Amino acid sequence: xxxxxxxxxxxxxxxxxxxxxxxxxxxxxxxxxxxxxxxxxxxxxxxxxxxxxxxxxxxxxxxxxxxxxxxxxxxxxxxxxxxxxxxxx
Numbered sequence: 452x453x454x455x456x457x458x459x460x461x462x463x464x465x466x467x468x469x470x471x472x473x474x475x476x477x478x479x480x481x482x483x484x485x486x487x488x489x490x491x492x493x494x495x496x497x498x499x500x501x502x503x504x505x506x507x508x509x510x511x512x513x514x515x516x517x518x519x520x521x522x523x524x525x526x527x528x529x530x531x532x533x534x535x536x537x538x539x540x
Contacts, residue, residue, distance in 0.1 A: 480493065502520060502524060505520065506520050
């Protein structure tokens with residue numbers, strides 16, 4: 452029978468392998484997608500998923516109400532709109 456340390460090392464190995472495969476998959480997505488529109492949609496989905504996860508951690512587990520998430524998203528949207536319209540970036 453395997454020791455407890457060997458089982459823990461195996462769990463760490465599989466978690467690391469899953470992380471490496473997931474990150475490599477995410478890095479290869481731009482090569483597989485030739486259309487910038489779909490790539491942009493995936494980027495925006497990822498940003499919104501990160502915001503939702505942060506809000507889930509704060510509200511769901513800590514039980515705190517956060518106006519900071521909405522404020523930072525508003526500042527980022529306003530800044531990107533100004534940069535896009537005035538500076539054509």
